[in-house]
Amino acid sequence: ETGVTQTPRHLVMGMTNKKSLKCEQHLGHNAMYWYKQSAKKPLELMFVYNFKEQTENNSVPSRFSPECPNSSHLFLHLHTLQPEDSALYLCASSQDLGQVHQPQHFGDGTRLSIL
Amino acid sequence: QKEVEQNSGPLSVPEGAIASLNCTYSDRVSQSFFWYRQYSGKSPELIMSIYSNGDKEDGRFTAQLNKASQYVSLLIRDSQPSDSATYLCAVNLSGGSYIPTFGRGTSLIVHP
Numbered sequence: 013e014t015g016v017t018q019t020p021r022h023l024v025m026g027m028t029n030k031k032s033l034k035c036e037q038h039l040g041h042n043a044m045y046w047y048k049q050s051a052k053k054p055l056e057l058m059f060v061y062n063f064k065e066q067t068e069n070n071s072v073p074s075r076f077s078p079e080c081p082n083s084s085h086l087f088l089h090l091h092t093l094q095p096e097d098s099a100l101y102l103c104a105s106s107q108d109l110g111q112v113h114q115p116q117h118f119g120d121g122t123r124l125s126i127l
Numbered sequence: 128q129k130e131v132e133q134n135s136g137p138l139s140v141p142e143g144a145i146a147s148l149n150c151t152y153s154d155r156v157s158q159s160f161f162w163y164r165q166y167s168g169k170s171p172e173l174i175m176s177i178y179s180n181g182d183k184e185d186g187r188f189t190a191q192l193n194k195a196s197q198y199v200s201l202l203i204r205d206s207q208p209s210d211s212a213t214y215l216c217a218v219n220l221s222g223g224s225y226i227p228t229f230g231r232g233t234s235l236i237v238h239p
Contacts, residue, residue, distance in 0.1 A: 113176070
């Protein structure tokens with residue numbers, strides 16, 4: 013139990029579907045992150061929120077839309093995805109972006125498959 | 128471009144041996160360094176953090192940091208097959224916000 017919970021664990025969707033990934037952290041952290049991890053590739057940072065404000069968008073296509081209603085919850089809304097979007101999507105949290113010595117805590121991820 | 132470099136491996140060691148994993152980084156003023164272990168299909172798990180030059184030991188794990196040479200390493204003593212995983216190096220590079228930069232990871236295989 014890492015204190016970061018992601019749902020669903022697995023998701024299969026067609027290219028025309030709309031779905032959302034959810035992340036919740038119980039660690040009292042103020043920074044939350046979305047990462048994409050494809051097979052044989054390094055972690056790709058997608059979005060960062062600090063105190064509910066988006067601070068990073070790493071040139072992510074608009075078919076991915078993040079939402080952070082409060083410091084404990086993070087969503088990733090998906091629509092019109094492509095087969096190359098199939099990957100493991102990881103949520104992470106940390107104390108806040110102003111803390112230099114702060115590790116990230118990861119959720120178990122959502123394995124996404126696009127048909 | 129600020130980077131974190133790791134040899135992707137695989138690094139293969141016999142059970143009971145010492146596994147040595149290395150990571151270099153480009154930003155001279157980096158201050159925080161982390162090692163994560165990731166089993167296949169699972170999420171990264173923090174196993175070590177180090178902030179000062181020198182060695183830091185935790186059980187079978189030792190992290191070594193040399194800021195002058197810009198490298199950080201992870202030693203695993205008495206390697207076990209259960210240590211077989213990908214090890215990710217992460218560095219909080221300098222800047223206004225401390226967002227870690229991850230290396231590609233090194234695959235470690237410990238064979239009986």
